[in-house]
Amino acid sequence: MHGTHNTQLAERPSETAGTITRSQTLLFAAAVGIIVTNLFAPQTLVGLIGPSLGAAASESGIVSMATLLGYAAGLFFLVPLSDLVENRALVLRMLSAAALAAAVASFAPSAASLLVVLFVLGAACSCIQVLVPVAASMAPPRQDGRVIGDVMSGLMIGILLSRPLASFVADAFGWRAFYGISAAALALLAILLGLTLPRRRPLAHSSYAALLVSLFDLLRQEPVLRRRALTASLVMAAFSVFWTAVALRLAAPPFELGQRGIALFALAGAGGAAVTPIFGRAGDRGFTRPATVLCHLGLIAALGLADWAGAAAAGAWLPLLLMGASAVLLDIGVIGDQTLGRRAVNLLRPKARGRLNGLFVGIFFIGGAVGSLLAGIAWAWGGWNAVCAAGAVFGIAALVVDWVG
Secondary structure, rough: OOHHHOOOHHHHHHHOOOOOOHHHHHHHHHHEEEHHHHHHHHHHHHHHHHHHOOOOHHHHHHHHHHHHHHHHHHHHHHHHEEEEEEEHHHHHHHHHHHHHHHHOOOOOHHHHHHHHHHHHHHHHHHHHHHHHHHHHOOOOOOHHHHHHHHHHHHHHHHHHHHHHHHHHHHHHOOHHHHHHHHHHHHHHHHHHHHOOOOOOOOEEEEOOOHHHHHHHHHHOHHHHHHHHHHHHHHHHHHHHHHHHHHHHOOOOOOOOOOOHHHHHHHHHHHHHHHHHHHHHHHHHHHHHHHHHHHHHHHHHHHHHHHHHHHHOOOOOOHHHHHHHHHHHHHHHHHHHHHHHHHHHHOOOOHHHHHHHHHHHHHHHHHHHHHHHHHHHEEEEEEEHHHHHHHHHHHHHHHHHHHHHH
16 A cells, blocks of 8 residues: 555454443444434424524525534544544543533524534534444454444434434424433433443554545545445435425425324335345345446436425325335435445455545535535425425436446
């Protein structure tokens, strides 16, 4: 390897290596699942947060954008610290910051103050990507993959349940209650992990600045990383456009759903996650390219179906069912692209896997933040039709990347 890739990052053997228990694995899975809910919950709460703080419709998408953008910033600037400083202390500090930010969010007096707090909350939630390597370091020899898979299943469950959970809480107690409950959950997690996590101190023969520079070197030297991160960011933008604005559309005629109905809709849309293993096997069998193209075509079709269903003026049940089908198809396209992309990126450089994953995840979360921002603008400018058109443009752009690649 060249340049900053000569940087060697080793890990001090841990006395707890090979001793992770089933209950500890479940705690790690629950932890990442609880933490990640803060990233996607704002997508279903924008219809409540915006009006309560006096924000215009065109500004509503900024609420969900702030958390995603903060998470991306945390991946780029905070997670690399795990290769330099003791991991247990880093996780506890980030979790404490997240709990404090969530508590402040529950009392935010204005939209501007909420945006700042949500950015900080998103950045602190990037401790997820510090927890996963810690869990792997505690696994028995040759079982780290199983442990990582178990922990990441908690992450996926958290992502899928975040929107319906936030809607149920907001329906019963208001949107501020969600952040209050989240603050309590994060504080409890900090206590439990403080009692459970082993000390993990990496032996880094590098400076923080050199580590950050190595991220740009990896991006420059790996075309597969650039291409897969770009398509992941494009489909994540389409995903965020849809899920940020769909709550606004479902609250309007002919659907007129309350927060509870929107929560059930989000729960139904989460069914698309069941196909994740199928795409993983497709990649293993050499079908990465056709499977990726199929994901992007499915995403475009989903947005076309959503546009047609959203145009209904009466008879809410059939359009609502079609809207739900479009949500499932959209989730399948996004999850499939990211599953195939993660697999391709993880095959590049085993010694740089952490930084490669950080880059991949950080870039596609930037796409998600852009999509959330555009959702509010598109909704204010042209309603649901403009929202679906914006999402479809991202899907078409992903197809272009497929063709060029």
